[in-house]
Amino acid sequence: MTPPIRKEESFSFSRQTLEYIHHAAEHGLYEIRGLGAKRQLPTFDDLLFLTASASRYPLEGYREKCATKTVLGTRHAKQPIELEIPITIAGMSFGALSANVKESLGRAATAMGTSTTTGDGGMTPEERKSSKTLVYQCLPSRYGFNPDDLRKADAIEMVIGQGAKPGGGGMLLGQKISPRVAKMRTLPEGIDQRSACRHPDWTGPDDLTIKILELRELTDWRVPIYVKMGATRVREDVKLAVKAGADVVVIDGMQGGTAATQQVFIEHAGIPTLAALPLAVEALDEMNVLGEVQLIISGGIRSGADVAKALALGADAVAIGQGMLMALGCNSDHYTLEGKTHDASGDYAVIGTEPGFCHHCHTGRCPVGITTQSPDLEVRVSPDWGAQRLKNYLQVLTMELTTLARACGKSNVHHLEREDLVALTIEAAAMARVPLAGTSWIPGKS
Amino acid sequence: MDRVITLDLEKQTVREINQFLHHDLGESSARVEILNPFGVHNIAVGLDAPVEVDIRGHAGYFTAGMNKQARVTVHGNVGWSVAENIMSGEVRVKGCASECAGASGHGGLVVIEGDASSRCGISMKGCDIVVGGGVGHMSAFMAQAGTLLVCGDAGPSLGDSLYETVIYVGGAIHSLGADAREEPLTADDRATIARLLAAARLERDPGSFKRVASARSLYHWHAGADHKAYS
């Protein structure tokens, strides 16, 4: 008689871990993938608003005025950035994304009165033309970086690192190095391209101070200079960026996305956005520059509620990358071409995944035409269709944000404050420095 | 040159001088003398005019950064990252240069008549760099295009992670970096060396240089290359 089958799954060696070890043993390669951390982390979902009641006075739903205007870069620049909403589009490269997607992002940002950002590989004429407010990244690779585009920029973002891979450089695998991408990056076509993890012309914060001054001199002190960092030693890093002269500090939490990097980086380096934000705010406060140096937070911002909570914790604005791609249909089972819906599941299968599970941006074979340079795929996002989808998404985020702000009695979204929040978990309470719901307890503080 | 303009860093700030160079040179060609630099950073950055600029003394970091068209000569030594991201024109240092000379340069010519320190030509993308003396460690790190010509010795890890830049070294090479290899010198190489020496106004025997280029074994990412290269 066969014995009864006993199934006892191991936590240490779960099916996912077994699959990882088997894959490693079979191929001798570590995994490279796109998007951000997939593991469960404390997030803004672990916070709740204490909206108005007898002790607070709410504003009327969607009717009463609730300002969303956001000004960035007031510290040194002659022309700070003035945005209609505190939701910006994060830096994503042409190369990682198709030219159609870059144009869609620019047009949607312009329609909503916000900014979009270049990425590794430089500025394309299409994105400059379609974007009223364009932030030009200065990255370690300096691919395509040049003084003409620098002078066309509305702000400059010095990228020290990003949340998906703090301390690690970038990768763009050969299948995405089309002739145009290769030319912009001065690299041979088809090679696996590595973006440096260190800047070529400065190393430490003292040099960064002089580098920032150089950029100011180059642009006649006209535009704001942001410093973007992946969230690791946030308190120290923010202080060094402020000391180096940043007008705006951008902190990208570990949920931030990437087009391609090592899985081990995505899941095991950096700290969650929720943990990073209060550290950054405290650092600005300790440097006595709150309100003088603005703070942008990014990394896994998805909804108007996330934006509202980020602002309540002290951010001046948020930046969104992955959410934008999802608004364009990332991980959807279909794409829309000339008004007709087409099934994309077969194209997910080709790259070994399914809708809902895809993180295969590195393959260059994006089934919905977003992270690709292939002519047959990139047509799946037309700039008209893409711009409308992204505008809708930004509009919903803004409406959700103002709805929550009004319910908290604020006539300006920037008046949201930490006092408006409580936490659902002890971890979130400790990280966000807000009381655990139903108590007055802030772990580590009270 | 029909006009000589004299600017003095003892009397004007670097900001005033740069703004003048960006906006007030006028249409006709000019020669500009910058006096008393005393190691000030960011002198003559972002030029975009066919102007000749002579900096009379030692200059600090990022001198002539992102240069286009202009011919800038520093009559002294410079700090870090002289002519970084140069696009065109010429930047000449009569003395020695500190780290990262010509970093990420896209075009034009950088001449260091003395020695250059470490990371000379790092990430260069098409400019030419000629060094009369030697260069320090990690020079031409991740260099993508253009030529680095070193008349003297090269420090450790020369050409680490090279792409398509070619390096010529007249003296001794301490060590090569990952994926860099010495290759035979061809007639084309000798012609390139002669052209660069002439442009830099230096006299050396073109046949006495060694050629270093990428072995291209890191062009395609795979775990084996990763481990071999960095173990």
Ligand code: SF4
């Ligand atoms: S659907 Fe496209 S954008 Fe989304 S994860 Fe897959 S490859 Fe990347």
